Amino acid sequence: MAMTSSGTTLNSVASIKATSERGVFILRCNITDAEGNTYDADYCSRPDDMFGLNPMVRKWLADNPSFPIRPYIPPTAAEVRASLPRLTARKLRVGLLRAGISPRQVTAAIDAMPASVDREKAQIEWEYATTFARADRIVATISTALGLSDAQIDAMWTDALNV
Numbered sequence: 261m262a263m264t265s266s267g268t269t270l271n272s273v274a275s276i277k278a279t280s281e282r283g284v285f286i287l288r289c290n291i292t293d294a295e296g297n298t299y300d301a302d303y304c305s306r307p308d309d310m311f312g313l314n315p316m317v318r319k320w321l322a323d324n325p326s327f328p329i330r331p332y333i334p335p336t337a338a339e340v341r342a343s344l345p346r347l348t349a350r351k352l353r354v355g356l357l358r359a360g361i362s363p364r365q366v367t368a369a370i371d372a373m374p375a376s377v378d379r380e381k382a383q384i385e386w387e388y389a390t391t392f393a394r395a396d397r398i399v400a401t402i403s404t405a406l407g408l409s410d411a412q413i414d415a416m417w418t419d420a421l422n423v
Contacts, residue, residue, distance in 0.1 A: 267294030270316045273324075274300070278332040283307040285329065287317060337410065344394040347420050352392050355420025361406060369405035 269292040277286045285305050291313065292298040305317045321327075335343070347355065353363050370386055373379040378401070385398040392399060394417050403413045 268292070268313055268316075270313060270320060271298065273320060273327065275330065276321075276327060277330045279304075280332055280334065281306075285321070289317075338395075341394045341410075341414065344417055345421060346391040346393050347417065349390055349392070351420045351423045354423045355416050358419060358423075359412070359416040365406065366402055369402060373401075373405065
């Protein structure tokens with residue numbers, strides 16, 4: 261049953277997923293907006309939000325208490341790492357310095373790798389890349405060469421985001 265308020269209609273709910281916050285859900289729903297456009301959307305519903313579509317969503321939730329809600333599953337460490345923002349080369353290098361690792365140490369670690377295409381690629385990426393993703397192979401290669409754990413790199417990465 262469609263519910264309408266302020267020109268917006270909640271046509272249907274396809275799925276509901278819990279989040280890490282109590283009472284906060286992500287709904288996959290079909291809506292018609294005030295301009296008459298109908299589409300599927302992910303909607304985040306909070307219990308204390310009394311604006312827009314949320315009052316209709318909360319009424320729908322109350323009217324459909326047996327609708328299945330998928331439980332929250334925390335992301336894996338790999339998923340968290342993959343979601344971290346990219347660092348500019350400057351931020352990465354300053355982050356390394358703040359963690360007590362100089363760019364010279366990184367260069368030396370690359371130079372100490374066995375002669376191979378992988379070493380040449382690592383050197384090119386270190387010297388010329390303008391941004392780095394936490395999940396980039398070069399990050400794993402360098403952290404291994406420097407004896408750094410994933411936890412140490414994660415902490416450095418998070419710190420470098422604020423440089």
